[in-house]
Amino acid sequence: MVGNKYNFCINIIYMTKNAYIHIPFCKSRCKYCSFVSDTRTELKSKYIETLIKEIQLKYKSEKLETLYFGGGTPSLLTSTEFDRIIKLFNFEPYAEITAELNPETISAEYLENLKDAGINRLSFGCQTFNNNILKKIGRRHNCTDVKNSIKFAKECGFKNISLDLIYGLPNQTLDEFKKDLLQAVDLDIEHISLYGLKIDEGCYFYKNPPLNIPDNDTQADMYLIAIKILENFGFFHYEISNFSKTNMESRHNLNYWNNNTYYGFGAGAHGYENGIRYNNTENISEYIKNPNSQTHFHKLSKQEQLEEEIFLGFRKSEGINILTIEKNFDINFDKKYNYILKKYSDYIEKTKLGYRLNNNGFLISNNILSEFLE
Numbered sequence: 001m002v003g004n005k006y007n008f009c010i011n012i013i014y015m016t017k018n019a020y021i022h023i024p025f026c027k028s029r030c031k032y033c034s035f036v037s038d039t040r041t042e043l044k045s046k047y048i049e050t051l052i053k054e055i056q057l058k059y060k061s062e063k064l065e066t067l068y069f070g071g072g073t074p075s076l077l078t079s080t081e082f083d084r085i086i087k088l089f090n091f092e093p094y095a096e097i098t099a100e101l102n103p104e105t106i107s108a109e110y111l112e113n114l115k116d117a118g119i120n121r122l123s124f125g126c127q128t129f130n131n132n133i134l135k136k137i138g139r140r141h142n143c144t145d146v147k148n149s150i151k152f153a154k155e156c157g158f159k160n161i162s163l164d165l166i167y168g169l170p171n172q173t174l175d176e177f178k179k180d181l182l183q184a185v186d187l188d189i190e191h192i193s194l195y196g197l198k199i200d201e202g203c204y205f206y207k208n209p210p211l212n213i214p215d216n217d218t219q220a221d222m223y224l225i226a227i228k229i230l231e232n233f234g235f236f237h238y239e240i241s242n243f244s245k246t247n248m249e250s251r252h253n254l255n256y257w258n259n260n261t262y263y264g265f266g267a268g269a270h271g272y273e274n275g276i277r278y279n280n281t282e283n284i285s286e287y288i289k290n291p292n293s294q295t296h297f298h299k300l301s302k303q304e305q306l307e308e309e310i311f312l313g314f315r316k317s318e319g320i321n322i323l324t325i326e327k328n329f330d331i332n333f334d335k336k337y338n339y340i341l342k343k344y345s346d347y348i349e350k351t352k353l354g355y356r357l358n359n360n361g362f363l364i365s366n367n368i369l370s371e372f373l374e
Helices: 002-014 041-058 079-086 108-117 131-136 143-155 174-186 216-232 251-257 284-289 302-313 322-329 338-343 359-363 365-370
Strands: 018-023 063-071 090-101 121-127 161-167 191-196 236-239 242-244 263-265 270-273 276-279 296-299 348-350 354-357
Touching: 018 251, 041 079, 041 263, 041 284, 063 251, 079 108, 090 251, 108 143, 121 143, 143 161, 161 174, 161 216, 174 216, 191 216, 216 236, 216 359, 236 251, 251 302, 302 322, 322 354, 354 359, 359 365
Parallel strands: 018 063, 018 263, 063 090, 090 121, 121 161, 161 191
Antiparallel strands: 191 242, 236 242, 263 270, 270 276, 276 296, 348 354
């Protein structure tokens, strides 16, 4: 029986049906950004040729269920460049193909060409509709650019549009954030991603801390009011930071939280295949020289696989399925984690299949989930 379980898991892991592609270039760097990005856009052509070479070397020709272009600023690619890359893959008929776009670079013609290339889901980086705050955080677009981009996308026939918002921004009040939420809802889009401002080492704000950042209590109020407002307008809170209309969840991101496999292509990209997590070099010049030479691999132990199953699963509003966990890892979940479940009983709720974090639990999820790590 153990052998059958093990073989079944291997078969599931082997069939990698999702891919992430990192496009690291930006015209300028946002002040809160610590992602792998580079303003040397003159390297873009060489980078794309290397990216194509990496895909041709590593992709095993499976039919993909999702493909995601992230960045950086993927919309710095021309529609022809998107088309070249997309044509390297095979797809299931229902595949979700997402591109992150910055609103200031968007035209109706460009979006029409992206649709022709096969992209069927758009994710716009809005962050806020307040033009003064947009300038303060180093964004290049304004409120009108966002609204026009979504208008163009709808006119081109896109029916799966997402918007990113950030709360806890400099000078952002609770009332200002409510206005952002209501303007986003008014655009009649299918998906909203909502992130608290995080200042990590490597970003401009880390060395130059901004003034007037909302305190922790205000940020918590922003998060909780966002859940209330978005749910009142028909959005389903399906993951800590994500809200969607019915059946419009990001299938690519759900693949991460369901702890399934995916390719990672491009400088700084991460992937997960055959129980191995890997990441490519973040140095773009090194990547262009050889996309294989700087890749790092880590084979997950059984304990690490269990921990990932738990902390990724708890990100979802539906929570974790302890029956599946107990079957795959041969544990008694309630017994093994009895202390944690009791300690955080105000934040962890029992479900029909296992456990989930409630909204207040989401607020302190890092503290809770760290206790599941041995």
